[in-house]
Amino acid sequence: DTGVSQNPRHKITKRGQNxxxxxxxxxxxxxxxxxxxTLGQGPEFLTYFQNEAQLEKSRLLSDRFSAERPKGSFSxxxxxxxxxxxxxxxxxxxxLREGLSYNEQFFGPGTRLTVL
Amino acid sequence: xxxxxxxxxSMFIQExxxxxxxxxxxxxxxxxxxxxxxxxxGPVLLIALYKAGELTSNGRLTAQFGITRKDSFLNIxxxxxxxxxxxxxxxxxxxxxxxxxxxxxxxxx
Numbered sequence: 001d002t003g004v005s006q007n008p009r010h011k012i013t014k015r016g017q018n019x020x021x022x023x024x025x026x027x028x029x030x031x032x033x034x035x036x037x038t039l040g041q042g043p044e045f046l047t048y049f050q051n052e053a054q055l056e057k058s059r060l061l062s063d064r065f066s067a068e069r070p071k072g073s074f075s076x077x078x079x080x081x082x083x084x085x086x087x088x089x090x091x092x093x094x095x096l097r098e099g100l101s102y103n104e105q106f107f108g109p110g111t112r113l114t115v116l
Numbered sequence: 117x118x119x120x121x122x123x124x125x126s127m128f129i130q131e132x133x134x135x136x137x138x139x140x141x142x143x144x145x146x147x148x149x150x151x152x153x154x155x156x157x158g159p160v161l162l163i164a165l166y167k168a169g170e171l172t173s174n175g176r177l178t179a180q181f182g183i184t185r186k187d188s189f190l191n192i193x194x195x196x197x198x199x200x201x202x203x204x205x206x207x208x209x210x211x212x213x214x215x216x217x218x219x220x221x222x223x224x225x
Contacts, residue, residue: 033213042215042216042217043215045212048212055211056212093158103147103164103208103210103211103213106161107151107160107161108158109157109158110156
């Protein structure tokens with residue numbers, strides 16, 4: 001399967017702990033995005049990378065959040081000092097910044113975070 | 117918050133029926149996309165639209181990019197039980213997607 005993969009699929013943590021999620025995009029895709037989705041809502045944009053450069057961060061991404069894509073391939077999203085309000089599904093997507101399909105973003109299965 | 121207004125919020129449909137849902141925005145988008153999401157999974161891309169007025173089909177699905185570039189609709193023809201799920205519209209300028217709140221479709225057998 002050559003789709004977007006995310007690990008772990010589920011994470012339960014206690015308030016105040018740090019968590020890290022990983023995303024592996026479709027191999028030839030040079031853009032990678034992170035979104036957050038809460039119950040009953042559509043995904044909300046957090047940040048995106050073109051190759052290894054992080055080009056935009058949403059206001060939703062507080063100082064406790066950091067994302068990296070060190071070699072322009074996989075990406076990690078870290079949340080420090082988790083709060084109960086961080087409980088959500090964290091989705092990763094990738095796209096190819098070329099041609100007519102440049103905005104077709106393909107999503108991974110998500111990481112469901114529960115903060116107790 | 118969400119920029120897009122998606123309606124209806126939910127619908128119960130009879131198997132074999134045609135259904136329609138739409139999405140409006142206060143902003144102009146260059147691209148409209150429609151996704152389907154099932155419980156515990158990520159959204160799956162159904163259709164992408166790139167030109168105002170464009171009408172595109174994917175099997176029993178048909179979607180249109182509104183002339184004003186501020187709206188789009190999705191039709192599902194001859195619905196079947198596996199059409200159950202949440203359908204999201206999304207608009208994009210150049211990179212990030214802005215999503216509607218979704219239309220939950222439940223099919224009565």
